[in-house]
Amino acid sequence: MYTGTLKMVRRRGADGRIPVRTLDRGASSSAAAAEPTGYPGGPYDTSLLVKYEHHVARHIWFGEERGPKKELKVAGHGLKLTSRVPLALPPQMESWVSRSGLASLQRTSLNKIDTNLVSAFVERWHLETSSFHMPFGEMSITLDDVACLLHLPIRGIFWSPQDVTEELAVELAVDYLGVSQGQAQSHVRSCRGSYYKLEWLYDIFVHHRAASSWAYATRAYLLMLVGSTIFADKTFTLVEARYLLLFRDLDGCSGYSWGAAALVTLYRYLGDASMYSCKQLGGYPTLLQCWIHEYFPTVGKRGENWNPAGNCGLPRAMRWSYRQGVLKVDDLRPILDELTPTDVIWRPFEDHRAWRVFDEICLYRGCLKWGETVVPYLPDRCLRQFGYRQYVPSPPLDCMMATDIDVDWISYHQSVIAVIGSSTVATTPSEVEDGYLEWYYRVSHPRLVPPHRDAPRDLPVPVYDVGPSDPDWARVSTLIRRYLRQVNAEEEDPQFSDLFEALHISRSH
Secondary structure (H helix, E strand, O other), X not given: OEEOOOOOOOOOOOOOOEOOOOOOOOOOHHHHHHOOOEXXXXXXXXXXXXXXXHEHHHHHHOOOOOOOOOOOEEOOOHHHHHHHOOOOOOHHHHHHHHHHOOHHHHOOOOOOOOHHHHHHHHOOEEOOOOEEEEOOEEEOOOHHHHHHHHOOOOOOEOOOOOOOOHHHHHHHHHHHHOOOHHHHHHHHHHHOOOEEEHHHHHHHHHHHHHOOOHHHHHHHHHHHHHHOOOOOOOOOOEEEHHHHHHHOOOXXXXXXXXXXXHHHHHXXXXXXXXXXXXXXXXXXXXXXXXXXXHHOOOOOOEEXXXXXXXXXXXOHHHHEEEOOOOOOHHHHXXXXXXXXXXXXXXXXXXXXXXXXXXXXXXXXXXXXXXXXXEEEEOHHHOHHHHOEOEOOOOOOOOHHHOOOHHHHHHOOHHHHHHHHHOOOEOOOOOOEOOOHHHHHHHHOOOOOOOOEOOEOOOOOEEOOOOOOOOHHHHHHHHHHHHHHHXXXXXXXXXXXXXXXXXXHHHHOO
């Protein structure tokens, strides 16, 4: 059910922007002059999404695609990892790999990625808020999601690397991968920078495993593993040589926050790929796609390897397998536009707590860093995913001004208190405070497809009915509602009275 509470200016400039205006009819002309400019379909207040001018969503609204291919280029290494990860490692290597905290990455990757599904969600990511802007508010991939999906440690230290030149990349390969000077020089030169090829690392692993050179074999294996998963870049074949520094001390690499590392890297690439000029997505796409599968059961096509009730402690990403989707990215846009809070499983991992207990550090509000990349981590923008009522969050952090990120991370309790102290435990899974949706529809661009391509949209603020709390009943409610909407059914029509009664029953559970 929707109520039209916002009247939108219908004229726009050549760049698609709405002239300076105010959302308050009673405001004075001087107050109107102070209002930020806006865009058709939002944001009308541009103080939050300050980079929206370059965002892909602005172009999609006017029918402008990134290129002939509407979806991003996304590469997963799942199939290659299947052939490169042995069924069992030698005991000497297994000990180091297990203690590193990275062992789960050997089995979590999807064999293939649904590039259309992933691209449709990337179009809703905004780097200013580190979140997806959905029709009903913001959602994000959180530290808790990473912990449950990948079983990576989220507590630990951040990593601040030294610069690695091509000469140093050669030295590191000689010292820590056990290759000759000539071999290392030739390889780094072929990479045209301070990189190693993933295939080369696999060959080194195989060679040293056969020679029982366990330390060299383990470093090559771990570097290949992270380069194929959480540190995958847009070359799809290389890994940065500096990451070898992480594995100099094989007994000490367990101290890193690998979960934060995965999240920082993915946030960074999501931010890049949300810009109109970008056509590729780096990072670990399995993490993103499995997150979608967990939270949005009615979106996309997926295979399920086992039911959560039958899980024996495996990472939740292993629950899912690739199934080829039939919907293209432009088919998925209106589907995502029509999602409501009842289409979401807000807390999908409550049945996984026997293996991953919720850690309060996941409610830390601050900056995360890995290497030279720093991103805002803002759980106050997606509180419903933590079981709290969503309020209007504080303005995002400016991580460029952050100076004590490591200290803030260690003393996370203070920020956690600030995040949850302003809220209460939600009585329904999707509960929001009064005024949240009105604020959100001013500062966001919650829908990507206008009703008519050449006309700006008069965008109402939705008033959502309270949906069922049980996921199975939520799905029943969603399917019934979707059918009734497709056939333009009215509740007064006796032909559909039974279905409307079923809908009301499902919403009461």
